[in-house]
Amino acid sequence: MEFFRIKKSIPFMRHALVFNAISFITFLLAVFFLWYTPLHLSIEFTGGAVMEVKYDKPADIEQIKEVLTKAGIVGAEPIKFGTSQDVQIRLPLKAAEGAEDQNKAMEKLKDTVMTSLKSVDASATLVRNDFVGGQVGKELATDGAMALLFVCIGIMAYLAIRFEWRFAVATIIANLHDVVIILGFFAFFQWEFSLPVLAAVLAILGYSVNESVVVFDRARENFRKMRRATTEEIFDAAITGTISRTIITHGLTQMMVLAMLILGGPTLHNFALALTIGICFGIYSSVLVACPLARYLGVSREDFVKTEKKKEGEPEVISAAP
Numbered sequence: 001m002e003f004f005r006i007k008k009s010i011p012f013m014r015h016a017l018v019f020n021a022i023s024f025i026t027f028l029l030a031v032f033f034l035w036y037t038p039l040h041l042s043i044e045f046t047g048g049a050v051m052e053v054k055y056d057k058p059a060d061i062e063q064i065k066e067v068l069t070k071a072g073i074v075g076a077e078p079i080k081f082g083t084s085q086d087v088q089i090r091l092p093l094k095a096a097e098g099a100e101d102q103n104k105a106m107e108k109l110k111d112t113v114m115t116s117l118k119s120v121d122a123s124a125t126l127v128r129n130d131f132v133g134g135q136v137g138k139e140l141a142t143d144g145a146m147a148l149l150f151v152c153i154g155i156m157a158y159l160a161i162r163f164e165w166r167f168a169v170a171t172i173i174a175n176l177h178d179v180v181i182i183l184g185f186f187a188f189f190q191w192e193f194s195l196p197v198l199a200a201v202l203a204i205l206g207y208s209v210n211e212s213v214v215v216f217d218r219a220r221e222n223f224r225k226m227r228r229a230t231t232e233e234i235f236d237a238a239i240t241g242t243i244s245r246t247i248i249t250h251g252l253t254q255m256m257v258l259a260m261l262i263l264g265g266p267t268l269h270n271f272a273l274a275l276t277i278g279i280c281f282g283i284y285s286s287v288l289v290a291c292p293l294a295r296y297l298g299v300s301r302e303d304f305v306k307t308e309k310k311k312e313g314e315p316e317v318i319s320a321a322p
Contacts, residue, residue, distance in 0.1 A: 009240045013232035016292035023289050027177055030184020037187050042194035045141045048092040049106050049131045051113060056123035058084040063120065071116040073109065079266040086127075088266075089113065106131050144198045151205050152176065159209075163216055164303050170293035171212040174285040175205050182277050186270075196271040204278030207253075211286035214242050216294070223304040231300060235291045250283055 012019075043050065053059075061078050064087060068076040073091065081088035091109060110129055117124040132140075152172055159168035179201055186193050219238035226234060257279065261272035 006240050006243060009233065009236040010243075011232075011236055012239050012288060013235050013292065013295065016288070016295070019284075019288040020292055023177060023285070026184075027180055030181045030187075033184045033187040034180075037190065039183065039187050039193040040190045041141070042192050043090055043092055043132055044195045045138075045144075045193075046092060047132050048090065049109065049129065051089045051091065051110065051126060052081060052128040053087045053089060053114075053117060054125045054127050055085045055087070055121060057121075059087045061087070064089070064117065067116050067120050068113065071112055073113060073116075076113075081267065082265070140195070144195075147198075147202060148179070148205075151202055155205065155209050159213070159216075162213070163220065164299065166294050166297040166299045166303070167212075167216050167290075169297060170290045171209060171216070171286075173293055174212065174290035175208045175282075177285050177289055178204055178208050178278055178281045181281050182274055185277055186274070191270055191273065194270060196268070197274045200271050200274035200278065204275065204282055207278065208282035208286050211246065211249075211282060212290050214245065215239060215287060215291065218242055219291075219294075220304050223301050231295055234301075235295065239287050239291065246283060246287075250279055254279055 059080065061080060064078045065076065068078070068089070075092040077090040078087050079090075080086065091106075091113070110126070114124065114126055152175075155175065156168045156172050159171050182201055182204065183193075185191070186197065191197075215235075215238050218241050219234055222229070222234045222237050226237065229237070254276070257272050257275045260268045261276060264272055
């Protein structure tokens with residue numbers, strides 16, 4: 001399906017050096033912010049408690065925060081959850097520091113929170129109370145990093161078998177470029193990095209790979225069809241030929257993500273935010289980072305169109321690589 005078709009190839013590769021310079025600078029900035037202002041990890045990774053409290057009338061978040069601060073509860077983060085009467089209170093592990101038994105400390109903290117809230121509004125009712133220990137948080141962080149590593153290895157293996165190792169290396173570098181930039185945004189703005197955000201990062205890896213596969217598959221076809229074209233012209237034709245598909249796919253996906261970002265509330269906000277950043281940079285990297293990298297790595301027609309040598313006296317036959 002295509003909305004339009006561009007007959008003349010757009011010379012993307014002519015400006016590859018400029019695009020790569022922009023990518024490199026953006027990447028370095030993201031790495032710097034990750035080093036200078038580490039990620040603001042959620043309690044899933046650092047440990048803490050999540051309490052859901054229900055009121056009979058719309059809750060006043062600022063008043064709740066003020067009450068908890070006066071009660072000496074450090075780092076409490078109340079947000080509206082679902083309806084205006086429902087509030088989610090996130091309590092980091094540091095709110096219960098100094099206690100030998102962490103479970104008892106969190107239980108005491110829960111009682112303190114509810115006593116403080118009921119002193120202002122007696123209708124406050126505890127709906128749910130979950131606790132994540134510090135050790136569990138570290139295990140989640142480790143498991144998340146391992147999941148990211150295995151996804152990268154799987155992507156490289158698939159692309160190396162499906163296409164060619166240069167395409168695999170170019171794609172994984174471009175995708176890691178997206179991941180680091182997403183993390184850089186979260187580090188710079190100190191947005192909370194939670195398990196849903198990690199899920200969004202992993203989703204973006206697969207999403208960006210899909211775009212790279214489409215472009216590289218078209219490039220492989222062009223290597224076989226456009227016999228006299230240079231490598232740069234091959235990639236230009238591949239990118240131009242898939243622009244309509246890119247606009248349809250990414251446009252519809254972004255519409256759905258924007259709906260979650262605007263209407264999903266605090267629970268889905270950071271998840272949708274990570275997806276939005278990843279989709280925008282995923283389009284850019286799959287087209288303007290992966291293709292130049294594949295060219296720099298030396299991909300050529302010989303990788304896809306091989307010459308079959310015949311017996312003496314017989315003409316050579318050009319065959320397409322599988």
